Each structure stands twice: as structure tokens, then as C-alpha cells.
Amino acid sequence: MNQIKTILLAGIFFVGLTSTGLAQDSAAEARVLIEKAQASTLGWDLVESLTTEIGPRLAGSDAEERARDWAVARLTDLGFANVHVEPFEMEGWQRGSIALHVGDPYPQRLVATALGGSIGTPVGGITASVVRFATLQDLRDAPLGSLKGKIAFVDGVMTRTQRGSGYGTAVQKRGAGASIAAQRGAMAIVIRSAGTDYHRNAHTGGLRYDDAQPRIPAAALSNNDADQLGRLLKLNAEIELTLSMSSKRIGKVNSGNVIGDIVGSEYPDEIVLLGAHLDSWDEGTGAIDDGTGVAIVTAAAKLVSMHATPKRTIRVVLFGAEEPGLIGARAYLKANSDDMDKIIMVSESDFGTGRIWRMDTGIARADEAKADAILQVLRPLGVLPGGRTASGGSDVSVLSGAGAPAISLGQNGWEYFDLHHTPDDTLDKVDPAALAQNVAVYAAFALMVANAEGGFHAPEKQETAGQ
Amino acid sequence: MNQIKTILLAGIFFVGLTSTGLAQDSAAEARVLIEKAQASTLGWDLVESLTTEIGPRLAGSDAEERARDWAVARLTDLGFANVHVEPFEMEGWQRGSIALHVGDPYPQRLVATALGGSIGTPVGGITASVVRFATLQDLRDAPLGSLKGKIAFVDGVMTRTQRGSGYGTAVQKRGAGASIAAQRGAMAIVIRSAGTDYHRNAHTGGLRYDDAQPRIPAAALSNNDADQLGRLLKLNAEIELTLSMSSKRIGKVNSGNVIGDIVGSEYPDEIVLLGAHLDSWDEGTGAIDDGTGVAIVTAAAKLVSMHATPKRTIRVVLFGAEEPGLIGARAYLKANSDDMDKIIMVSESDFGTGRIWRMDTGIARADEAKADAILQVLRPLGVLPGGRTASGGSDVSVLSGAGAPAISLGQNGWEYFDLHHTPDDTLDKVDPAALAQNVAVYAAFALMVANAEGGFHAPEKQETAGQ
Numbered sequence: 001m002n003q004i005k006t007i008l009l010a011g012i013f014f015v016g017l018t019s020t021g022l023a024q025d026s027a028a029e030a031r032v033l034i035e036k037a038q039a040s041t042l043g044w045d046l047v048e049s050l051t052t053e054i055g056p057r058l059a060g061s062d063a064e065e066r067a068r069d070w071a072v073a074r075l076t077d078l079g080f081a082n083v084h085v086e087p088f089e090m091e092g093w094q095r096g097s098i099a100l101h102v103g104d105p106y107p108q109r110l111v112a113t114a115l116g117g118s119i120g121t122p123v124g125g126i127t128a129s130v131v132r133f134a135t136l137q138d139l140r141d142a143p144l145g146s147l148k149g150k151i152a153f154v155d156g157v158m159t160r161t162q163r164g165s166g167y168g169t170a171v172q173k174r175g176a177g178a179s180i181a182a183q184r185g186a187m188a189i190v191i192r193s194a195g196t197d198y199h200r201n202a203h204t205g206g207l208r209y210d211d212a213q214p215r216i217p218a219a220a221l222s223n224n225d226a227d228q229l230g231r232l233l234k235l236n237a238e239i240e241l242t243l244s245m246s247s248k249r250i251g252k253v254n255s256g257n258v259i260g261d262i263v264g265s266e267y268p269d270e271i272v273l274l275g276a277h278l279d280s281w282d283e284g285t286g287a288i289d290d291g292t293g294v295a296i297v298t299a300a301a302k303l304v305s306m307h308a309t310p311k312r313t314i315r316v317v318l319f320g321a322e323e324p325g326l327i328g329a330r331a332y333l334k335a336n337s338d339d340m341d342k343i344i345m346v347s348e349s350d351f352g353t354g355r356i357w358r359m360d361t362g363i364a365r366a367d368e369a370k371a372d373a374i375l376q377v378l379r380p381l382g383v384l385p386g387g388r389t390a391s392g393g394s395d396v397s398v399l400s401g402a403g404a405p406a407i408s409l410g411q412n413g414w415e416y417f418d419l420h421h422t423p424d425d426t427l428d429k430v431d432p433a434a435l436a437q438n439v440a441v442y443a444a445f446a447l448m449v450a451n452a453e454g455g456f457h458a459p460e461k462q463e464t465a466g467q
Numbered sequence: 468m469n470q471i472k473t474i475l476l477a478g479i480f481f482v483g484l485t486s487t488g489l490a491q492d493s494a495a496e497a498r499v500l501i502e503k504a505q506a507s508t509l510g511w512d513l514v515e516s517l518t519t520e521i522g523p524r525l526a527g528s529d530a531e532e533r534a535r536d537w538a539v540a541r542l543t544d545l546g547f548a549n550v551h552v553e554p555f556e557m558e559g560w561q562r563g564s565i566a567l568h569v570g571d572p573y574p575q576r577l578v579a580t581a582l583g584g585s586i587g588t589p590v591g592g593i594t595a596s597v598v599r600f601a602t603l604q605d606l607r608d609a610p611l612g613s614l615k616g617k618i619a620f621v622d623g624v625m626t627r628t629q630r631g632s633g634y635g636t637a638v639q640k641r642g643a644g645a646s647i648a649a650q651r652g653a654m655a656i657v658i659r660s661a662g663t664d665y666h667r668n669a670h671t672g673g674l675r676y677d678d679a680q681p682r683i684p685a686a687a688l689s690n691n692d693a694d695q696l697g698r699l700l701k702l703n704a705e706i707e708l709t710l711s712m713s714s715k716r717i718g719k720v721n722s723g724n725v726i727g728d729i730v731g732s733e734y735p736d737e738i739v740l741l742g743a744h745l746d747s748w749d750e751g752t753g754a755i756d757d758g759t760g761v762a763i764v765t766a767a768a769k770l771v772s773m774h775a776t777p778k779r780t781i782r783v784v785l786f787g788a789e790e791p792g793l794i795g796a797r798a799y800l801k802a803n804s805d806d807m808d809k810i811i812m813v814s815e816s817d818f819g820t821g822r823i824w825r826m827d828t829g830i831a832r833a834d835e836a837k838a839d840a841i842l843q844v845l846r847p848l849g850v851l852p853g854g855r856t857a858s859g860g861s862d863v864s865v866l867s868g869a870g871a872p873a874i875s876l877g878q879n880g881w882e883y884f885d886l887h888h889t890p891d892d893t894l895d896k897v898d899p900a901a902l903a904q905n906v907a908v909y910a911a912f913a914l915m916v917a918n919a920e921g922g923f924h925a926p927e928k929q930e931t932a933g934q
Contacts, residue, residue, distance in 0.1 A: 052699060063574070198896070200668070224894075227895060228893070235519070285575075424667050426667060428690075
């Protein structure tokens with residue numbers, strides 16, 4: 001029955017070919033690629049190698065530098081052209097140690113992790129009573145000065161969703177909470193982790209200090225420990241916390257993006273840019289964030305070069321320093337601003353190992369038929385039509401924001417935020433079959449985009465905005 | 468349909484009553500108790516209170532002392548008689564800190580936890596190359612002196628089973644591995660955790676040093692990290708580990724057992740002993756090990772006193788210092804050796820929150836018919852017949868080993884070793900409905916044992932062995 005369906009789909013697709021600008025041979029090549037990719041272990045081999053040999057890869061660290069060396073060696077070995085590092089500087093940060101204790105009458109340790117970029121506490125820590133806020137808005141509503149001498153605790157359980165959309169709300173307290181609390185006089189802030197698991201791993205992640213406010217130490221509690229603190233505060237609103245953190249910002253350090261090309265046969269200057277990021281938070285080994293992305297786009301481009309003939313160049317960009325705030329992406333834009341008009345597509349894999357199930361487009365309306373034709377080839381892999389807005393992904397949103405056409409290949413994110421930014425982000429969480437599905441989708445997608453007649457163009461709204 | 472079944476079962480049961488020595492009114496009372504217990508939140512309230520207000524309760528620590536105070540207050544409030552602490556001394560231990568790092572060319576941190584009772588390393592740690600053994604037997608087979616200047620790594624994945632039987636094999640490397648490695652010259656030992664999860668929590672637990680061997684530091688790697696170390700050793704057998712631990716043994720400290728009775732109406736000197744343990748490892752909050760046990764037996768006894776009339780005394784014993792090796796149980800036996808013949812049954816809840824699904828008996832053959840009659844009342848709760856050997860549980864195995872009749876109420880242990888002895892042993896893992904099933908089984912069981920005509924006697928084999 002599957003065979004009959006495939007034939008029917010192929011027939012439907014065939015009808016649309018000449019009118020959509022997707023060459024018939026490209027679709028046929030894409031189908032071969034899908035078979036080859038699903039049988040390939042290259043994606044697994046890459047993520048295993050990166051997470052084992054390098055492990056955690058904090059932005060700006062020696063480990064991230066070793067990851068760049070690893071990436072240059074792997075891309076070179078795989079036959080990519082133009083393999084090089086584009087270096088940039090960034091402000092470095094070290095995690096140090098953390099200890100968080102509840103005082104009498106319920107003395108006990110809580111599990112917490114420093115937020116990326118946070119300053120530390122004085123030696124000996126900060127001891128203060130705690131004011132709980134159910135939401136970040138409740139903290140915003142607190143009067144200025146009302147938290148003087150206190151530690152703010154911002155609670156609020158993250159919602160689990162297929163697309164990970166609960167993160168958008170949950171992450172705000174992580175990014176902005178410290179400065180909002182500081183403005184109200186707080187000495188420190190602890191938040192409930194932006195994460196959906198109950199495995200007593202706190203979820204780290206970057207914060208942004210507002211330069212107009214004092215910088216205060218900021219940490220995330222595991223979900224379990226946020227529950228515990230909530231219960232303890234109900235028993236006794238006067239309990240104190242002692243927070244000791246030796247985190248520090250260490251001034252300028254080096255990072256970089258690693259780039260490699262599969263050169264196009266007809267339009268080598270036109271670029272299909274596949275992104276992922278090399279850096280990771282330092283608590284896990286960066287398997288799903290974003291070792292899998294590195295593996296998926298690298299394996300996909302390599303498989304295209306082995307089994308097909310892309311007319312445009314497929315460029316893999318392994319960004320540095322995504323986690324502290326898309327620093328590598330901004331550096332790429334700056335270093336390549338003259339060539340932005342040569343990018344006909346950006347797409348990034350940075351959402352773990354869940355299967356790709358939808359395709360969202362951020363392209364000109366005139367190019368939608370070509371995207372639909374591509375989708376028809378991807379449909380047997382479970383990919384459904386999405387919406388008509390897309391940034392392409394985390395780092396490459398900087399490029400689509402600057403006018404590059406983008407397609408987002410949306411993964412199942414149901415379990416992603418169980419692991420994201422925790423010690424639990426390790427190789428064992430990667431599903432080899434789901435990884436191969438991702439590689440297959442990206443390979444077929446990259447080939448068909450590279451060979452699409454007339455290429456792709458930015459959506460009208462952005463074109464207007466750019467004028 | 469359920470009603471009809473219940474009537475049929477009741478009929479079957481009725482026939483056996485006079486011949487088995489289980490009073491008819493006792494079975495009827497037990498059925499009422501089951502209904503009351505399943506509707507009661509007392510078990511949940513107790514485990515929430517213990518794990519929140521006290522949290523981790525390391526044997527011999529101030530926290531364990533606070534747990535004893537908590538237990539005395541709770542048992543008193545609940546109306547238990549004869550509430551008291553039986554104190555004892557034990558050798559104390561402090562966890563301290565731990566850091567485990569892989570050296571060049573793959574520098575990275577691994578997640579590990581000190582084994583309970585382990586000595587620490589010298590300041591600055593131990594740096595040495597690693598020899599991996601797939602099993603403890605392989606370590607035993609290594610020649611004496613062959614590990615001089617090395618760290619031993621004993622691997623071996625624990626098997627997941629319904630009854631937790633994989634633990635019996637896996638735990639041997641934790642208990643005995645250090646001294647076996649030391650005998651072969653090792654400077655330290657790291658083991659794969661005796662646990663079934665992949666949540667990057669190492670599983671702690673007690674070790675036993677052999678007095679004939681040098682004491683060496685011992686730690687457990689999380690399953691994920693054991694995988695990682697195995698992969699790294701395949702890449703490069705020469706890599707070194709640096710292990711720094713500040714654990715120490717701190718000499719004599721105080722612990723104690725907390726005891727409370729529901730006094731029997733006819734035979735107050737005869738005792739049905741329900742056990743659990745108050746202490747826990749210090750990484751989690753001791754919810755499933757053994758906060759649930761404390762809650763289950765306490766709530767069960769209380770519910771019996773509220774809704775029925777036990778003829779014999781139901782004694783709750785909340786043992787101290789189970790984790791370092793049944794120290795509280797041995798102290799109880801020593802303090803109560805003159806009254807051992809008054810114990811007509813021991814049973815302990817120390818296997819988390821899984822539902823009770825089988826009943827194993829360690830009683831005289833002549834008493835089996837009474838046990839069968841009890842089982843008929845428990846069957847609607849999902850309890851099936853087990854085997855004809857039983858220790859009654861962890862601490863009370865010391866008592867059954869000394870001749871007390873025992874019945875083990877076996878819980879579903881499929882997921883227990885995902886959490887056991889890890890930071891993940893927290894309140895959120897307790898299923899309220901499963902907890903209530905446990906309370907209902909223990910309550911009905913305790914009542915029917917307390918009221919069984921002629922009581923229960925030790926199995927023949929042990930009687931023989933005792934002569």
C-alpha cells in the first residue's frame with residue numbers, strides 16, 4: 001500500500017513540476033538521497049564524535065576552540081571546500097561553583113545552576129529572606145525598592161507543547177528577571193527553570209543585564225526544587241536562603257564560526273546556507289543542543305555531494321557562541337554583509353533529535369509553489385505544511401532578519417525542554433532513527449533548493465521594510 | 468460486574484473462614500479498611516511533610532535526628548502509644564565534595580558521586596590511568612598487583628526487572644569493588660551506578676571495606692558518564708582521570724529507631740511489626756527511599772486504629788541507619804532480643820511507590836492457609852500469590868533472620884532503580900493513587916494478621932536451624 005501511495009504522490013508531484021520551477025530530475029535525485037540518508041550512519045557518527053571527544057563546549061572556552069578544530073578537521077576530511085574559521089571576540093564567562101541552602105527551621109540544600117553570564121556572590125554568599133512571585137509580571141508589578149535586602153524567587157511552570165512554544169513565555173524570567181528584580185532592590189534572584197522535566201536538573205541559559213540596573217547574581221532551581229521552595233515558603237514565609245556562586249565574567253575571549261562548502265556546479269556564488277551551532281552550555285555534553293544540528297546539516301550536505309549534483313553552493317555554517325545570544329550569527333552577518341544577496345535560503349537545525357514534521361516558509365509569495373513542490377517530496381517522511389512566516393532557526397534568524405529567504409524545518413519538540421540546557425543533554429538521548437530522518441529531510445531539501453529554477457527570494461513584507 | 472466478582476470472591480472466602488483461623492468479622496473489617504485507606508490522604512500528607520520539612524536524612528546526621536523528632540511528634544499526634552526513640556551509636560560519614568575529570572586529549576568533567584562510607588582522596592586528587600573491567604568478576608580475575616598506580620573502572624549495565632532483581636547483581640561492585648580493587652593495587656575505583664536510568668544522576672549507596680585491604684576512594688559514575696568513559700577508553704586507552712573527593716568517616720555519631728504502637732485489645736504483648744526506615748541518602752529528599760515506606764506503615768497502622776479493633780499490637784518501627792547496612796535493625800534486635808518470641812509477623816515497606824502486586828510468605832506451613840485467606844481479601848487490590856520464602860523486607864530481614872515470621876508485600880519495582888539513591892528521589896515521583904493502594908494493603912494486612920486465630924509462626928527450616 002505504501003508503494004501505491006508513493007506512486008500516487010509521485011504522480012501528483014509530476015504534474016506540478018514544470019510550472020513550479022523544481023526540475024524533475026532534482027526531485028528524483030532527492031528521493032534517492034532520502035533513501036541513502038536514512039541508511040547512513042554519518043549523522044550519528046558525527047554527533048557521537050563531537051559529544052565524546054569534545055564534550056561540553058561553552059562559548060568562548062578552550063573546549064569551544066577544540067570544537068572548532070574538530071569541525072575544521074571533519075569538514076576537511078569529508079571533502080568540503082573553502083573550510084575555514086571566521087573568528088570573533090566576545091565577553092567570556094566562567095560558571096564556577098554554586099551552593100544554595102535553606103536556613104532554619106528546614107535546613108537543606110536545593111539544586112540550582114548559575115544562569116549564563118551571571119556575576120557571582122561575595123565569598124560566603126548572600127543570606128536573605130525570599131519573596132516569591134508566581135510570574136514575571138508579578139515581579140514587574142512589585143514596587144521599586146520593595147525587594148531591598150531580599151532574594152526574589154520567580155516561579156511559573158513551563159507548558160509542554162509540540163513546538164516548544166511554552167519556552168517563549170518561560171524564558172523571559174531567565175533573560176530579564178535579574179535586572180527587573182535588581183531595579184526593585186533585590187540582592188539576588190532565583191527562578192524556576194525554563195524546562196519541562198522533573199529530573200532535578202536545573203536548566204541553565206543566558207541572561208541579559210540591563211545596563212541601567214545593578215547586576216545581581218541569578219540562578220535557576222530545578223523544577224523539583226522550585227516546588228520544594230514553594231512548599232517551604234507556605235510553611236514559613238520567613239525562611240532564608242543562602243546563595244553562594246563563584247561565577248564571573250572574564251572579559252574578552254575568542255570564538256569563531258566554522259564554514260565549509262559543497263560548491264555548486266552551475267551557480268557556485270549562490271548559497272543555500274544550512275546552520276547549526278558548535279557551542280553548548282557546559283552542564284551536559286551538548287548532544288541535542290546542538291550536537292545533533294551540527295551532525296544533521298553536515299551529514300546532509302555531505303550526502304548531497306555524494307549522491308547528487310547541486311547547482312548552487314550548499315554552505316554549512318557551524319556558528320560559535322549561539323547560547324550567549326547569537327554572537328556568532330551577528331559576526332557572520334558582519335563579516336559577510338557584502339554577500340548577503342547571494343544567500344538564496346537559510347535554514348538551521350537547533351531543536352534536538354525530534355523528527356521533522358512541518359515546514360514553515362519565509363519566502364516571496366511567488367516562490368511558494370516551489371516550496372510546495374519540495375514539500376511533496378518530503379511528505380513521505382512525515383513533513384506537513386506549516387505557516388507562511390519563518391526565521392529559518394536560531395542563528396540564521398539574524399540573516400533572515402537582514403533579508404535572507406528562510407524555511408524552517410520544524411521538529412517535534414515535545415521532549416526537547418526536558419533536556420535543554422541541563423546535565424541530561426547527552427548522547428544517549430539521541431534517537432538514531434529520528435536523527436536519520438532529519439538528515440534525510442535536510443539533504444533532500446538542500447538539494448532541491450540548490451537546484452530550484454530561479455532560486456528563492458525574501459518575503460514581500462521584509463522587502464518593503466528594507467526599502 | 469465488579470460487584471458480582473466481589474460477591475463471588477467473598478463467597479469463596481467465606482467457605483474457608485473457620486478452617487483457616489481468620490475471623491469472619493476481621494475480613495469484613497479489612498474490606499472496610501481498604502475503602503477507607505484508599506480515600507485517605509494521610510499517607511501523602513506524611514511523605515510530603517517528611518520530605519519537605521526534613522528533606523535528606525543521612526544516617527547519623529543532624530537531619531536524621533530532626534527526622535526522629537518529626538516522627539515522635541507525628542506518631543504522638545496520631546495517637547500511637549509507647550512512642551519512643553531507641554538510640555544507638557554508629558560510625559558517621561560526610562559526603563564532602565567530588566570532582567572527576569578526564570585528562571588530555573579529551574578534557575571534560577564526568578558526573579560522579581562518592582559511595583557512602585568512602586574515604587576521600589588527598590587534596591589535589593588522584594590522577595591515574597584507568598583500567599576498565601566489564602564486570603566485577605573480571606576485576607576479581609585481575610592478578611594481584613596488576614592495578615598498581617591505576618584507577619579501576621568496573622562497568623556493567625544493571626538489568627531492569629519488575630521485582631528489582633537486577634540490583635542484586637549490580638550492587639555487588641558497589642559493596643565489594645573497592646576492596647577487591649585495592650587488593651590488586653588500585654589507588655581508587657569508579658563504578659557504573661547500580662541504577663537503570665539515563666538522567667545523569669549518579670547513584671550513591673554504601674560500600675563495605677574489607678579490613679584486610681587498604682581503603683581506597685570509591686565513586687559511582689552516572690550511566691551516561693560510564694558510557695562516555697567507555698567510549699573515551701576505546702578512543703584512547705591511555706587517558707587519565709583525576710578524582711578529587713573530600714568525603715570522610717567521622718567517628719562515632721548518634722542514630723536511633725523510632726517506635727510507636729497501636730495496642731492490641733486482646734493480646735497486647737503479641738506484636739505485628741511494620742517497618743520502614745527514616746534515614747535516606749543525602750542526594751535526594753528520600754521520598755521513595757524510604758519516605759513512602761514511613762508514610763505507608765504509619766498511615767496503615769493509624770487507619771487500623773480508626774476503623775477496626777486489632778486484637779494484637781501493631782507496632783510501627785521507623786528504623787534509623789538502614790542505608791549504611793541495617794545498623795538500626797541490628798540495634799533493634801539487640802535492644803529487644805528478650806521479646807523476639809512476641810513478634811508474630813514482620814513486614815517492611817522499602818521499595819518506593821509502586822503498587823503491591825504479590826505476597827511472599829516466610830511462615831510455618833501450618834499458617835499458610837491463614838495467609839491464603841488474607842491474600843483473598845487483598846486480591847481485589849491486585850495482589851497475587853508469590854513464593855514460600857520471604858524476609859519481610861530490608862531492616863526486618865534481621866528480625867526474620869533471627870526467627871520472626873515474615874510476609875513480604877512485593878511492589879512493582881520497574882522504575883524504582885531509576886530514582887534510587889539519586890538526587891531524583893523527590894516527592895514529585897510519588898504517585899498518590901499507588902501510595903494509597905499500598906496503605907490499603909498494609910492496613911488490611913496488619914489488621915487480619917493481628918486478629919488471626921493462633922497467630923503466625925516461623926517457617927520450619929528456620930525453626931530447625933535454630934535448634
